[in-house]
Amino acid sequence: MEKALAIDTTKLTKSYGGSRGIVDLDLTVEAGDFFGFIGPNGAGKSTTIRTLLGLIHLTSGSARVLGHDIVEEKEKILSKVGYLPSEIFFYPKMRVKEAIRYSADLRGASCSKRAEELCERLDLDPMKRVEDLSLGNRKKVGIICAVQHHPDLLILDEPTSGLDPLMQKEFFSILMEENKEGSTIFFSSHILSEVQAYCRSAAFIKDGKILLSDKVGNLEQTGTRKVTVYGSLTKEKLNGLSGITFTNDARDEGLKFLYNGDIQKLLTLLAEEKIRDITITEPTLEEIFMHYYES
Amino acid sequence: MTILKQEINSQKKMLLIWSLVIGVLIASCVLMFPEMKSQMGNVNEMFSSMGNFTQAFGMDRLDFGTLTGFYMIEGGNILGIGGAFFAAIVGVSALMKEERDHTAEFLFSHPVSRVKVITQKLLSVLSIIVIMNAVVIVLSILSIAIIGEEFFWKEMFLFHLAHFLMQLEIAGICFGISAFLTRGGLGIGIGVAAMMYFLNLIANISKSARALKYISSFSYTEAADIVESGGLEMKYLLPGMAFMIIGIIAAYVKYTKKDLR
Numbered sequence: 001m002e003k004a005l006a007i008d009t010t011k012l013t014k015s016y017g018g019s020r021g022i023v024d025l026d027l028t029v030e031a032g033d034f035f036g037f038i039g040p041n042g043a044g045k046s047t048t049i050r051t052l053l054g055l056i057h058l059t060s061g062s063a064r065v066l067g068h069d070i071v072e073e074k075e076k077i078l079s080k081v082g083y084l085p086s087e088i089f090f091y092p093k094m095r096v097k098e099a100i101r102y103s104a105d106l107r108g109a110s111c112s113k114r115a116e117e118l119c120e121r122l123d124l125d126p127m128k129r130v131e132d133l134s135l136g137n138r139k140k141v142g143i144i145c146a147v148q149h150h151p152d153l154l155i156l157d158e159p160t161s162g163l164d165p166l167m168q169k170e171f172f173s174i175l176m177e178e179n180k181e182g183s184t185i186f187f188s189s190h191i192l193s194e195v196q197a198y199c200r201s202a203a204f205i206k207d208g209k210i211l212l213s214d215k216v217g218n219l220e221q222t223g224t225r226k227v228t229v230y231g232s233l234t235k236e237k238l239n240g241l242s243g244i245t246f247t248n249d250a251r252d253e254g255l256k257f258l259y260n261g262d263i264q265k266l267l268t269l270l271a272e273e274k275i276r277d278i279t280i281t282e283p284t285l286e287e288i289f290m291h292y293y294e295s
Numbered sequence: 296m297t298i299l300k301q302e303i304n305s306q307k308k309m310l311l312i313w314s315l316v317i318g319v320l321i322a323s324c325v326l327m328f329p330e331m332k333s334q335m336g337n338v339n340e341m342f343s344s345m346g347n348f349t350q351a352f353g354m355d356r357l358d359f360g361t362l363t364g365f366y367m368i369e370g371g372n373i374l375g376i377g378g379a380f381f382a383a384i385v386g387v388s389a390l391m392k393e394e395r396d397h398t399a400e401f402l403f404s405h406p407v408s409r410v411k412v413i414t415q416k417l418l419s420v421l422s423i424i425v426i427m428n429a430v431v432i433v434l435s436i437l438s439i440a441i442i443g444e445e446f447f448w449k450e451m452f453l454f455h456l457a458h459f460l461m462q463l464e465i466a467g468i469c470f471g472i473s474a475f476l477t478r479g480g481l482g483i484g485i486g487v488a489a490m491m492y493f494l495n496l497i498a499n500i501s502k503s504a505r506a507l508k509y510i511s512s513f514s515y516t517e518a519a520d521i522v523e524s525g526g527l528e529m530k531y532l533l534p535g536m537a538f539m540i541i542g543i544i545a546a547y548v549k550y551t552k553k554d555l556r
Contacts, residue, residue, distance in 0.1 A: 016554075053404055056554040079406035089397035091305055105297045106405035145401075 004031040004067070006153050006184035007052065011061035014051045021047040022208040024061065029186055029201070031066075031152075034179050036195030036216070037188040038289060039205035045188035046086060048205070049157050053083060066152055079107065082146035086157040086188075088138055090130040096141055097126035103145035111148040118144045121170060135162035143171060147178055154178060156187035160194060172198055192286035196220075204289065219288060223260050226283040230254040231275035241265060247287065258283055298402075298412060302419030306385070314427045317377040318434035324369040325438035328362055357519050362439070363447045367454055367518030374431060374458050375516060379488040382462035385423050386469030387476070387484030389416045390550055394477040399555040409551045413474075417543065420470060424462050428455060450522055457516040457527050464512040464539040465491065471542030474549040477556055509534050 007029035014021035022044040029035045039045045050056045052065055054074040063070045065077045090099040100115045119126050122140040130141060139162050146154060154175065160168045175198070179185050189195055195202050196216060203213035212219065226247075233255050238244055243261030254277070259266055270278070303310075357364035390413070393399040402412065432455055439446060469484045476483070495513035497504045508514035514531040521527065 050400075055400060055403055057552065075406045075408055078404060081404075083404040085400045085404070087397070088401065090401060091301070091398055092396070093305060102297070102301060103401075103405065106402075106407055108406075142401075 005029065005064070006031045006033065007063070007065055007186060009048075009052075009061065009063040012048070012051065012058060012063050013060045014047050014056060015059050020044075020208045021056075021059075022051070022205075025205075025208070025210055027203060027210055027213060029184060031184050032179070032182060034175075034185045034198055034200045035187070036199035036202035037186060037205065038190065038192065038195055038202055039188070040190060043205045044208040045205060046157055047208070049083075049155055049188065053078065053081070053155065080152040082149065082151035082154045084139070084142045084146045084154075084156040084159050086159075086161065087135075088142035090138070090141065092129075092131040094130050095126065096124060096128050096130060096133070099130050099141055100126070100144050100148065104148060107149055109149040114150075115144055115148045118148060118174070121174070122167065136164065136167065139163055140167070143174070147174060150178065150181065151183060153184045153186065156185070158189055159187055160189070160191065168194070192284065192289050196285040202285070216285070220282060220285060224283055224288065225259050225263070226256070226279075226281050226287055227259050227266070228254050228256045228277075228279045229270070229273075229275060230277040231273055233270065233273045233275065237269065237273070241269065245290075247290065258287060296415065298407065298415035299419050299422070302389075302416060303422055306419075306423060309384075310423050310426060313377070313381045314430035315434075317373060317381070317427070318431040320373045320377070321366075321370045321431060322434045322438035324373070325362070325366060325435065326442060328365055328444070329442050331365070332360065357522060362444045363450050363522065364518075366435075366439075366447075367450065367522065370435065371454070371458075371516065371518045374455075375461075375513060376488075376492060378427070378431075378458055378462045379465050379492060379512070380485055381427060382424055382466040383469045383484035383488040384481060385420050386466035387473045387480040387487075389420050389470055390473040390546065391476040391478065391480045394556045395479075397556075403555055410547065413547055413550055417470065417546075420466050421463070424459070424466060428459050428462070431455075449525070453521045453525075453527060454516075454518060457521060457532075460527075460532065460535070461512045461516045464535045467539030468542040471545035471549075474546040474553065512538070 005028050007027060009025050009027045012025040012027070013023055015023075025044070025048060027048070037045055037048070047056070051058050052063060052070055054070060054077070058071070066080050068076045070077065091102075094102065096119070097115075100119075101112070104111050104115070116126075118124075122143065124137060124140045124144070128137075130138065133141065139159070143159070146156070156175075160171065163171060172194070175185050175187075187199075199216050201213070201215050202219060204211040230253065235246060235255065238257070241259070241261050243259055245258045247256045247258060357368055359365055359368065388395075393402055403409070435451075436446075465488050469480075469487055472483055472487070473480055491510075491512045494507045494511035495517075498507040498511060498514065499517075508531055511531075512535050515528045515535060517528070
């Protein structure tokens with residue numbers, strides 16, 4: 001039986017006047033998934049999210065969130081979704097607990113106990129004024145507003161920016177708990193390590209288009225190998241091979257590259273060189289990401 | 296009503312300050328009236344012989360020596376300018392501030408439709424203007440009671456009703472403008488209020504500019520007309536209310552289609 005979809009877009013397009021936002025975006029996220037939405041700045045991650053939530057209007061195409069049409073049934077969607085924007089702002093004179101309660105009131109929900117518990121877990125003083133909070137602490141308030149009502153779908157736009165590593169860990173453990181209880185988690189990020197560590201599925205977006213969308217396990221097993229060679233090998237000698245992306249930076253001593261061509265051809269070429277050391281490993285998601293964006 | 300409550304709550308300090316400033320200024324004028332009354336013979340003569348200036352403020356048709364005339368000219372200037380600026384600020388910031396303060400993303404990611412948000416914000420503008428006027432009226436009545444002068448209920452009711460409607464008109468127009476803005480609307484709002492005020496002054500001074508009275512929201516607050524006719528000038532009030540309704544409709548049309556920043 002096919003799994004229900006939390007997000008399902010068909011040729012979703014959003015353009016701002018003449019400039020590109022997202023183009024013919026086809027994206028599916030299964031209900032209950034922990035999904036990473038990866039892309040560099042300006043790729044269209046926030047535009048996708050803001051279009052799905054109805055903050056901006058689509059130009060063409062269609063999308064359904066939790067089975068509801070994003071144009072016709074916006075309120076139904078928003079009642080089942082929790083959202084954390086990349087930069088969150090609250091009404092300046094409010095105290096933390098007032099902002100959290102206001103969010104619950106807007107949903108017609110009563111979740112003060114849950115909010116209290118989350119404040120404690122995230123080490124947040126509910127009596128502080130939101131205007132006095134740092135970016136990280138504002139984000140914590142946003143996290144509580146997004147999860148306190150146990151949404152069916154949590155959409156988070158670059159959620160960990162501004163959070164210290166301890167808080168990031170606590171934040172992800174809250175997300176894991178929500179996910180275990182049935183919430184679908186959809187978060188955008190350019191921190192690949194966190195996507196690799198927590199997500200079951202991921203999609204790469206570039207220039208407003210989805211490059212690739214799959215299970216993280218499949219994305220990691222692309223057949224691409226990360227090769228590091230110390231010795232006489234130079235870039236020029238590898239020119240004859242296809243499927244090479246050099247990943248050296250200025251500090252690197254050896255020659256580093258991603259290779260997804262015929263491994264036998266590479267080994268034949270290497271056999272003719274004087275090699276001090278060599279490693280051939282699976283690339284990290286970050287290296288795969290760089291490979292896609294640079295090629 | 297969650298948004299309505301929040302709107303009023305977040306503006307209570309500004310509301311209190313504006314209400315007290317306008318109310319106390321009018322009350323102070325009233326409290327000074329007994330002292331001024333004795334010297335009013337000369338003042339009246341002086342005010343009625345200042346040509347265009349006299350005409351501009353309607354002082355050629357009102358008796359400065361009576362509390363009715365004094366209250367409606369002095370109070371009219373204070374409540375006219377103060378009330379119009381206050382209404383303009385409240386109206387123009389109502390929708391715009393969500394984007395200016397970057398809170399739109401927070402508010403509109405909750406299950407509230409844009410129509411509901413606009414309606415509750417509109418109700419908050421109305422409530423805030425009602426409260427401001429109520430404070431001003433209470434302080435005015437108290438000050439009249441203190442000096443022991445006779446009340447002029449009918450004129451007072453019409454005078455405050457006219458100013459209330461004028462504030463609603465300016466707030467409605469500015470509310471419409473607010474939907475198109477993402478920041479910096481205060482200057483535009485105050486500009487609209489000031490323009491309305493000066494259009495009326497020009498129309499009072501120059502006969503050839505009389506048509507401006509149909510545009511200015513101050514034309515139906517003219518104290519001399521209210522006292523003379525015992526009512527509000529419908530020919531000026533109706534276009535004003537039409538401008539207000541157009542402003543409100545524009546807000547609904549624009550804001551429901553707007554891409555929020």
